[in-house]
Amino acid sequence: MLRDRLGIEAVLDGCSPQGQCGCCTVLVDDAPRVACVTPARRVAGRHVTTAAGLSADEQHRWSGAFLACGATQCGFCTPGIVCRLVGHERRGADLSDRATVDRALAAHLCRCTGWQTIREAAAHAASPSAETHDRDPEAAPRRASIETGGPQRSVPVSVLGALDFGADGAPPGTLTAVAGPDGLIHAESLTEARRQAGKVQGRRTTLEPVPPIQIPEPPPGTQWDIRLATCWTEPGYLETDAAWCEPGAQPSDPLANGGAFGGKKSSPVRDEAQHLANDLGHPVRVLWSREDTVRRGPKRPPLAAGLHTDGTGIIRIARTPGATEVLQSVLPNAEIVEVDLPGPPTSMDLRAAVWAEAQMLATALNRLQSGKWLNAGTTTVEITSSEGALAQATVGPAGIEVQVDAGDPLDMTTLRSYAIGASHMAWSWVTSEALAVDADGEVHDLTIRSFRIARSADTPHIQVTIEPSQRPPVPAGDAVFAAVAAATWLNRGAPAHLPTGR
Numbered sequence: 001m002l003r004d005r006l007g008i009e010a011v012l013d014g015c016s017p018q019g020q021c022g023c024c025t026v027l028v029d030d031a032p033r034v035a036c037v038t039p040a041r042r043v044a045g046r047h048v049t050t051a052a053g054l055s056a057d058e059q060h061r062w063s064g065a066f067l068a069c070g071a072t073q074c075g076f077c078t079p080g081i082v083c084r085l086v087g088h089e090r091r092g093a094d095l096s097d098r099a100t101v102d103r104a105l106a107a108h109l110c111r112c113t114g115w116q117t118i119r120e121a122a123a124h125a126a127s128p129s130a131e132t133h134d135r136d137p138e139a140a141p142r143r144a145s146i147e148t149g150g151p152q153r154s155v156p157v158s159v160l161g162a163l164d165f166g167a168d169g170a171p172p173g174t175l176t177a178v179a180g181p182d183g184l185i186h187a188e189s190l191t192e193a194r195r196q197a198g199k200v201q202g203r204r205t206t207l208e209p210v211p212p213i214q215i216p217e218p219p220p221g222t223q224w225d226i227r228l229a230t231c232w233t234e235p236g237y238l239e240t241d242a243a244w245c246e247p248g249a250q251p252s253d254p255l256a257n258g259g260a261f262g263g264k265k266s267s268p269v270r271d272e273a274q275h276l277a278n279d280l281g282h283p284v285r286v287l288w289s290r291e292d293t294v295r296r297g298p299k300r301p302p303l304a305a306g307l308h309t310d311g312t313g314i315i316r317i318a319r320t321p322g323a324t325e326v327l328q329s330v331l332p333n334a335e336i337v338e339v340d341l342p343g344p345p346t347s348m349d350l351r352a353a354v355w356a357e358a359q360m361l362a363t364a365l366n367r368l369q370s371g372k373w374l375n376a377g378t379t380t381v382e383i384t385s386s387e388g389a390l391a392q393a394t395v396g397p398a399g400i401e402v403q404v405d406a407g408d409p410l411d412m413t414t415l416r417s418y419a420i421g422a423s424h425m426a427w428s429w430v431t432s433e434a435l436a437v438d439a440d441g442e443v444h445d446l447t448i449r450s451f452r453i454a455r456s457a458d459t460p461h462i463q464v465t466i467e468p469s470q471r472p473p474v475p476a477g478d479a480v481f482a483a484v485a486a487a488t489w490l491n492r493g494a495p496a497h498l499p500t501g502r
Contacts, residue, residue, distance in 0.1 A: 114424025342441025
């Protein structure tokens, strides 16, 4: 009702609807509610407030707090999170208490920020004496664009849902097209398009995820010193693939305000929207559901490796253009075997795909060769990316500590936010994330929570130190991701299978 009938696009759709992403959270008589699974009849005669309807003071304090703490990046999840936290604030909750905020965030998913900056923003907004520091209006988006590879703005309207995303801003009367059994099906509304397509809501399976490629057998009479097999994992970007187009025009950008970390680089929705609009002579919006994104969106190529201390051995990896070259550049003595693997598409465009796995293996080999495996319960790994960013990550009982040299920081808050987000993504990937895909390649985990992305309550504290530099700025995300992934894996004893468990 809110999006499709009333056109309130600040209420965003990330799960289509599963009631699991929190992007459509609104206030119903001051109580947070997930709109996508709340029947309209239940709110008859009650007050419904979106982020755009918060009081002027609330909008000012909360947008200022999120920007001051770097708690918004692409901004897709942010309006729903703000509504949730304002609802708790209105009921007198102590938002400076981590456990309170963790409980509130359990209904949400944020893939960009790693949760910590959101918790900091909640405490910032709740403090009457908190100061909002001015940010350089040019340096912050420049650093963000370096990290994302495209334009990204973090401004008050992005916190409150006033930015257009790929599915937003289409003219009235635009048709909506969704995936059906035999191709796209279009109709005058999303509800009717889904009805015609026979869409059945995805569910979480009872099938346990396992690495799809077995670790190779070592040569007779030998054993591998390092073994690693990875599962299918879901990138989990919140804004599902979407674009709209008018006849003879250019389609909207499915990346909108960034996000996806390479997951939409080759998304077909732009071409689909443009071709359909030209064929029909009418504006068309192509909208993937969460299940479409899971089934059709790219995944990290699963691999299985067995290596000797000298770096010789075998790495089997799902056939993916560019994967062999990346592995050989880091592990030149290993034999790389690409295998045809049934399942969703794979891509090297995702954050540090294959390169991070190669760095993990190389770091483990270096530790074995030097005789330095673990260090008093903490593990430190230092990695430099091909762009020249240096990240040092220490993982231990106290949490995660990261030192970053990515050239000129430009904006400390923005760079810190991206470093925290990359740290969380790496830690979550190594310890918990996996996707159930059967032997025939069919994906069975189709809901947000089935991706096993670490929640705020499950995430250790992340301390980031940014080194000052006069070098030209370079992206830090891949270096941080690889360093934290390697340190986390080694700290757990370099088990043969990911995820390791927490």
